[in-house]
Amino acid sequence: MTEPIALPPGFRAAGLHAGIKKNGKPDLGVLIADHAYPAYAMFTQNHLLGAHIPVCREHLSRSGGQVRAVLVNSGNANCATGSAGIGDNRAVCRAVADHLGCPIQQVLFLSTGVIGARLPVAVIVDAVPGLCDRAHEAGAREFAEAIMTTDTHPKLASEVIHATDGAAVQVTGIAKGAGMIHPDMATLLAFLVTEGRSEADLAMGLRAIADQTFHRVTIDGDTSPNDTLLLWTAARHWCRPTADEHGLPVHPLEDSLTRAGRSLARMIARDGEGATRLVTVQVRGCMSDQDTLDLGRFVATSPLVKTAVFGRDPNWGRILSAAGACGLPIDIERARVWIGDAELFSEGKPHPQNEAAARQHLLDQEDVVLGIDAGMGPFCGEVWTCDFSDRYVSINADYRS
């Protein structure tokens, strides 16, 4: 995974160690476009908001959603820092705008890291000119590395689709978040960058993409105070709807963005703090799409389910009990529980003869499947998480120390 990930033409990126993190790792990254291009953003639902969120909202509003540069620091969330923190964010935006010679409202500056500490503004401002000047077309990985907190590796996804006129359209996704499973240093930052243009409203489209991707990585995915998802497009190639072999509509740009988002979302689950397994919770038999999400999240956040996966224990009883406790109706007589291909509970009773196969699945596969059918309706969905190891505890007990 070390081949360069391309950015769409017209975008450049870079990352470096400015001095925010004590361990010398990269902590400041920038994405720059040659011109201001349209961007669409989604922010956390947490009542506590990182300082960057009100400033980003204001800038997007004042610029009509046109963005020239996105700066990101890791190591400090600039959150719960009051009006001083908002001022800090503006000061850094000003430095970027001055250096690039663009209006300040075309600059977004995002932060992720520890809550409650003031940003080292001078350190960041000093690093801005050098960082912007070295931004280059192959800089996506550098940028992805600079925004990491407890991530163990950078997260990038990329593909090329064909526009309606046949032109190649680059779709690139970059994300961070190893503890997105939980808030705090767990901020999810995700960037989808492309040159495609859609007939549909991409602000609405972004919400639908998030619902199928980042919102399906366990329960705290949308609740960290700093969570931000940005879709940014040079919008130079029309990607109009087509039809598949059954005549059903296909939205090539949205579908590609969803694939990139799903890929990043699964990378985040796989890189969960202390994780040894990527866990896909398959949910069936629900009465709505929202129910699949609620039930899947409940199972996927159960510490008992997650520790059982770490122990390679095909403990279907914990899955069924979590499903029973999630507040949604479940028909125990019609409910089914499976691990991998092994059915462990159905028709109201367990199938202990299949436990050995389920255990083998947990032992052998790095990507494991836990399944629950609520027996109530026709809706299906997936949620992704990771197992829960003793390393998770040590990572989080020692994080600030």
Next chain:
Amino acid sequence: MTEPIALPPGFRAAGLHAGIKKNGKPDLGVLIADHAYPAYAMFTQNHLLGAHIPVCREHLSRSGGQVRAVLVNSGNANCATGSAGIGDNRAVCRAVADHLGCPIQQVLFLSTGVIGARLPVAVIVDAVPGLCDRAHEAGAREFAEAIMTTDTHPKLASEVIHATDGAAVQVTGIAKGAGMIHPDMATLLAFLVTEGRSEADLAMGLRAIADQTFHRVTIDGDTSPNDTLLLWTAARHWCRPTADEHGLPVHPLEDSLTRAGRSLARMIARDGEGATRLVTVQVRGCMSDQDTLDLGRFVATSPLVKTAVFGRDPNWGRILSAAGACGLPIDIERARVWIGDAELFSEGKPHPQNEAAARQHLLDQEDVVLGIDAGMGPFCGEVWTCDFSDRYVSINADYRS
């Protein structure tokens, strides 16, 4: 804590190893009354129900709430075992009723332990006569030991209050649940046994007592498939309401039962799997009593908050972020966060100068206090939990292995 805990006159108890647990520890206990006495029960809200719950409900209904004996096994939850599990429960009740010479509907038989395995009925039935015959007035501790699963010690509480006629009234509480923090082997079983009689409806009273006690030990307290709370009273001494020095009404029996329940609830939190600290989450500034419970539970179940306590890290940002994410309104400008006596966030900004005192509190105290004021209203409340250690993970990863 090895002095005998008294039972009210007319009640006897015993416990022994019948052969359900492989490790030779006590796994079968009984509480017997000289006569059938009134009992009030509350059961889990989980849609998955342990087999004992429908049978208990049926027996209480058929007997008019009169109970002669309560048998409990640990090591096997008799849950997700279908109609066969219900039949197993009835067979054991029958054996107890035959031995004591009482109607089967006056017998309750509760189970706690692993989900999804059939009960060894013959082993239990064989042990019933000997167990019932050895029941004695000082047997409360034996019984408490026999119902333990991952608990590290038995949980008993006891006090004597004075009835309206001046008679001494014994109130005794016995509970189990070390992982009540989570479902599965985590079942909460709690028994409040007394001889007091109230003018109020004790079925309603039990609900109010649970709301102030067992429902405040983190979120999964009411969701294990087997959770059961039983209030059982010989009802021989009237405990009528009195007034305190301000003229406000005092309900001596309900207050005593609440004290016993609170004491047991805190013991359960303190004995949480792998716990090194009892954590009291103090919640203030809410707009309703229910909001204090919802907010407190959200903070008390945050793995990030709990791992920070284990790491003795006064990470107030995680407390504030959890409060912001819980779905209730919070006024960040008026919100406050404290640990012990140290105020760490108020008036919209952190107070880093107090972090050393907060850290010392976490280091020195076995019972630690985390506080959050939502800044919205006048309601206050408490929730109890424990910290989250690497031992929690190993206990639950290896539980069935």
